[in-house]
Amino acid sequence: MSATINKAEGSPPGPAMVNAAADTVPKMSRTRLFWRTLLSRKTVMVSAAVLVLAFLTAILAPLIAPYDANAPDLRSALKPPSAGHWLGTDALGRDVLSRIIFGSRVSLAVGFVSVAIAGSIGMLLGLVAGYAGGRVESVIMRCIDVLMSIPLIILALFIAALIGKGLGNVMLAIGLGMMPSYARLTRGQVKSIKQLDYVTAGVISGSGKIKNMFRHILPNCLSPIIVLMTMNLGMAILTEAALSFLGLGINPPTASWGAMISDGYNHLRTLPLLSLAPGVAIIMVVLAFNIVGDALRDTLDPRLRGAL
Amino acid sequence: MSTFILRRVSQTIVVVLLVTVLVFAIMHMMPGDPVLLFLGPDASVEQIEHYKQQFGLDSPLPVQYFRWVENLFKGEFGDSLVYRQDIGPLIRAKLKVTLTIALPAFVIAAAFGMLLGILAAIYRGRWPDSFITVLANVGMATPTFWLSILCVYIFSLRLGWLPVQGFTFPSEDFALAVRRMILPVSMLALGPMAVFARQTRSAMLEIIRQDFIRTGRSKGLGERRVIYVHALRNALIPVVTVMGMQLGYMLGGSVLIEQVFVIPGMGNMLITAILNKDYQLVQSTVLVISAGISLCNLLVDIAYGYIDPRIRIS
Numbered sequence: 255m256s257a258t259i260n261k262a263e264g265s266p267p268g269p270a271m272v273n274a275a276a277d278t279v280p281k282m283s284r285t286r287l288f289w290r291t292l293l294s295r296k297t298v299m300v301s302a303a304v305l306v307l308a309f310l311t312a313i314l315a316p317l318i319a320p321y322d323a324n325a326p327d328l329r330s331a332l333k334p335p336s337a338g339h340w341l342g343t344d345a346l347g348r349d350v351l352s353r354i355i356f357g358s359r360v361s362l363a364v365g366f367v368s369v370a371i372a373g374s375i376g377m378l379l380g381l382v383a384g385y386a387g388g389r390v391e392s393v394i395m396r397c398i399d400v401l402m403s404i405p406l407i408i409l410a411l412f413i414a415a416l417i418g419k420g421l422g423n424v425m426l427a428i429g430l431g432m433m434p435s436y437a438r439l440t441r442g443q444v445k446s447i448k449q450l451d452y453v454t455a456g457v458i459s460g461s462g463k464i465k466n467m468f469r470h471i472l473p474n475c476l477s478p479i480i481v482l483m484t485m486n487l488g489m490a491i492l493t494e495a496a497l498s499f500l501g502l503g504i505n506p507p508t509a510s511w512g513a514m515i516s517d518g519y520n521h522l523r524t525l526p527l528l529s530l531a532p533g534v535a536i537i538m539v540v541l542a543f544n545i546v547g548d549a550l551r552d553t554l555d556p557r558l559r560g561a562l
Numbered sequence: 563m564s565t566f567i568l569r570r571v572s573q574t575i576v577v578v579l580l581v582t583v584l585v586f587a588i589m590h591m592m593p594g595d596p597v598l599l600f601l602g603p604d605a606s607v608e609q610i611e612h613y614k615q616q617f618g619l620d621s622p623l624p625v626q627y628f629r630w631v632e633n634l635f636k637g638e639f640g641d642s643l644v645y646r647q648d649i650g651p652l653i654r655a656k657l658k659v660t661l662t663i664a665l666p667a668f669v670i671a672a673a674f675g676m677l678l679g680i681l682a683a684i685y686r687g688r689w690p691d692s693f694i695t696v697l698a699n700v701g702m703a704t705p706t707f708w709l710s711i712l713c714v715y716i717f718s719l720r721l722g723w724l725p726v727q728g729f730t731f732p733s734e735d736f737a738l739a740v741r742r743m744i745l746p747v748s749m750l751a752l753g754p755m756a757v758f759a760r761q762t763r764s765a766m767l768e769i770i771r772q773d774f775i776r777t778g779r780s781k782g783l784g785e786r787r788v789i790y791v792h793a794l795r796n797a798l799i800p801v802v803t804v805m806g807m808q809l810g811y812m813l814g815g816s817v818l819i820e821q822v823f824v825i826p827g828m829g830n831m832l833i834t835a836i837l838n839k840d841y842q843l844v845q846s847t848v849l850v851i852s853a854g855i856s857l858c859n860l861l862v863d864i865a866y867g868y869i870d871p872r873i874r875i876s
Contacts, residue, residue, distance in 0.1 A: 396573075396576055396577065396580060397580065399573070399577045399580075400577055400580040400581050400584055400852075401584075403577055403578075403581060403810075403852040403855050403856045403859075404581070404810075404848060404851070404852045404855075405810045405811055405813055405814030405815075405851070405855070406811075406814060407814040407815070407817060407818070408813075408814050408817065408832070408848060408851060411817070411832070411833075411836060412585075412588055412836070412844075412848065413588070415836045415837075416588050416591055488702075488703060492703075492705055495705050495708075496705065496707065496818055499705075499707050499818065499821075500817070500818070500821060500833060501837075502836075512705070515705070515707065515708050515711065519711055519822075522711060522714065522715055522719060523719055526715045529708070529711050529715075530708075530711070530712060530715070532708075533704075533705060533708035533709075533711075533712070536703075536704075536705055536708065537700065537703050537704050537705075537708075540703035540704075541699060541700060541703035544699060544702060544703055545699065
């Protein structure tokens with residue numbers, strides 16, 4: 255008993271104890287510090303609340319939407335806002351509020367999936383290019399340059415025209431369109447990390463190329479990539495809206511905010527709300543993503559300000 | 563310096579050539595036969611064969627590609643299936659319309675964006691900074707086509723101040739042209755203006771902290787001289803990079819703006835061509851846009867090499 259007390263209180267702690275303490279205490283405080291810094295500003299708090307609300311709306315859409323978003327009712331077509339239809343009805347008599355609620359599903363799904371596609375393909379290409387160097391790097395980066403020389407909306411239009419309309423295709427088109435910036439960012443990160451001592455140590459100790467790339471280099475490139483992903487969520491939502499507005503996005507009758515703006519444009523003189531209400535939803539969600547993205551960048555790595 | 567220029571020029575040529583391959587491949591992977599789409603479902607086999615021969619669509623793909631690139635070098639883009647005319651003059655005419663909108667928009671975006679960015683940096687943390695930052699954030703989150711529709715509703719339909727849509731060249735009727743251009747130009751300028759403002763603000767804040775600015779102030783230079791001569795000149799470098807990219811964004815954005823305001827420019831033509839599977843026209847239009855953007859980036863890079871020697875070495 256006395257020996258135990260002596261070990262715990264009297265004698266200096268062994269290396270295992272020091273490590274355990276160093277692992278637990280700073281990690282806890284670091285996580286708390288991260289959230290505290292991230293949510294310290296009121297605008298960030300409000301934006302986070304808007305995003306939580308948007309997610310809940312998307313998940314609970316069938317429960318909270320007052321009507322079926324896709325069922326036409328021609329007898330009540332183009333009705334102004336009333337107690338029954340808070341935002342009125344469209345040309346096919348569908349409830350605008352219900353369509354906006356269901357539209358949140360499309361926007362959020364497109365945002366997350368297309369950014370995930372862009373991030374994973376771009377990261378992989380950037381990792382290979384940066385690690386391999388030489389000819390492999392030149393070929394990959396020239397192809398990335400080609401994609402970057404075409405504006406996102408035109409590239410997405412192009413791919414959407416090639417693979418056709420529909421939710422999955424739009425996600426793929428936007429994802430491929432946004433992919434080059436991830437490849438560039440990852441390559442830059444990899445090239446600088448590759449020269450650090452611990453990577454050289456890994457090579458000397460005999461770890462293979464793949465292990466080196468994925469175990470030692472990639473985890474250390476992730477912070478700016480995560481930031482870029484958050485910042486790109488809004489851009490993906492805007493691009494989906496633009497594609498749907500141009501008639502190359504989501505297939506009707508699925509509710510999409512961009513397509514709703516386009517449909518409502520024909521009735522702008524009589525019922526401006528048809529076009530304008532979905533736009534407000536887009537602005538709120540995109541703005542919230544952008545503000546949270548900025549805050550995340552400032553919290554994770556303030557040096558990235560201006561670079562991302 | 564000449565090595566740097568040579569390297570960048572050759573890189574640009576490679577990129578533009580790769581764009582031709584990419585565009586050609588994508589267009590020919592598209593589902594649906596363009597000739598059938600053009601002639602309609604009642605077309606006879608002879609008619610289809612005749613048009614395929616006329617447009618060279620009966621040859622193998624590599625032959626079609628090399629014939630197309632060879633003609634490009636001669637300045638011949640081929641014929642458009644939809645517009646039934648030579649693509650070269652068609653693109654020139656449409657580009658003129660788009661640039662008539664995009665260039666003033668670019669100048670306005672750059673001038674006002676940088677001004678707002680400087681003001682935000684000077685008044686950092688005070689109300690002008692907050693106001694401009696909020697405005698820039700909202701500007702970046704707003705779909706331009708939606709804002710355009712809102713402005714059409716307010717200024718054209720409600721107040722009746724401006725025409726709803728259409729386009730006139732300033733050389734034809736200056737007053738009408740200006741009235742018709744106010745909305746599309748300002749809408750197209752808005753997104754890039756927000757980007758320029760943000761970029762200038764962060765670049766200025768970065769520069770203002772540097773030692774040479776402190777030296778300028780301590781040797782008694784006026785605040786105006788410190789800001790506009792010393793800080794701005796150095797802060798402009800990252801802003802100019804963004805400018806090259808924003809020009810591309812504007813060409814992309816013009817697709818949407820032209821759709822809302824029914825402006826017969828490149829964007830409108832591109833959508834018509836994509837929907838009608840006019841291969842030649844789509845590939846030529848995208849090629850022109852991408853070559854234009856690559857050229858702008860090349861010029862920006864070369865200008866950089868002169869301004870900042872660190873860039874040409876790296």
